[in-house]
Ligand SMILES: O=C(O)C1=C[C@@H](OP(=O)(O)O)[C@@H](O)[C@H](O)C1
């Protein structure tokens with residue numbers, strides 16, 4: 001079956017119940033491979049996300065001579081080669097659909113003694129890479145691109161130099177790419193951001209023994225520091241849990257518990273947004289997996305109300321907006337999201353994809369340059385196109401819980417990039433979902 005042929009059909013009704021564990025965090029899984037590969041010694045990873053995005057990162061490092069064993073489905077043993085031990089890959093490194101892989105690796109590979117060629121699928125090849133190329137060039141990197149887009153050809157370095165960079169966008173991918181190049185630069189590399197983006201890189205580099213200065217909107221490190229292998233336990237991904245959080249919140253009588261979810265404060269915007277909308281959400285069993293806070297999240301269904309979501313809530317819930325728009329569609333009154341123009345440069349233009357899908361289902365929605373206006377109310381059924389975007393596909397699947405007729409969602413194969421097993425887990429939790 002070609003990837004665009006997989007579709008979901010979801011029957012309305014039903015409610016979510018039970019205790020679920022969604023797969024491992026995508027951001028942390030990518031970084032575990034990258035940092036484990038650059039470390040000295042054996043890094044072990046438990047709870048690794050076996051989504052296609054992270055498997056692309058894994059294959060890329062294997063192609064650069066890193067031995068990675070997988071003793072169990074979600075366990076890895078990464079035999080680190082040290083900061084200067086990567087080998088020249090024989091073929092282009094195919095990063096599939098993954099923006100995180102491409103932008104972080106652009107930074108890391110800018111410091112190598114060999115040329116590397118980074119390629120991706122049609123969606124990744126449309127996404128902006130100048131945002132990472134520009135600061136890396138200031139550091140002395142030499143990168144050829146297709147007018148600021150993939151494929152990227154990263155040429156061998158000539159002694160990178162540290163920079164102090166004021167990023168125009170809050171982006172953990174930009175920040176992390178620069179910090180990784182900074183490991184290969186002389187002096188102190190600093191990144192300032194307009195809002196605090198997710199800080200998994202800073203936390204995990206520390207776990208690998210690197211000295212990192214970090215506070216909201218700022219991160220810095222001195223070049224030349226080596227990484228020491230460590231053991232990583234990956235929390236469940238709050239961005240995957242978010243689909244079930246909203247699924248439970250929009251259906252009165254639902255009650256679910258999501259286990260072991262990463263609740264790093266740079267990622268918990270979805271909890272703040274849903275609580276603003278009136279949802280009943282509790283964190284239980286709060287603890288840590290290494291440097292990352294984790295909790296079980298209990299959500300009970302009830303009525304939601306429309307809210308205004310401004311820029312201050314955007315960075316910490318950037319990947320959750322597709323499902324937030326679904327919550328808005330079932331809330332009482334109007335929801336307005338602003339300051340979220342970054343949504344336009346994700347796997348699809350998530351403002352347009354969601355707005356078109358909602359309207360196709362009879363919801364009054366209006367796209368704004370930097371967000372959306374959604375009037376809560378009824379949702380008919382019908383057919384929507386996910387545009388190959390995993391988060392759009394899963395969002396409309398969850399919406400069917402409250403739709404009046406079945407929803408058919410086209411082009412769903414990319415759900416495997418971040419959430420392998422989504423349909424089976426959702427079915428077990430009570431969603432009437434069928435794959436065809
Ligand atoms: O650093 C990361 O792991 C990620 C950062 C975010 O992207 P931006 O840095 O472009 O906001 C997010 O959308 C992506 O899913 C994962």
Ligand SMILES: C=C(OP(=O)(O)O)C(=O)O
Pocket residue numbers: 053097098099100101319346347391418
């Ligand atoms: C934007 C996303 O990922 P990436 O940028 O890594 O493709 C996402 O998973 O929603």
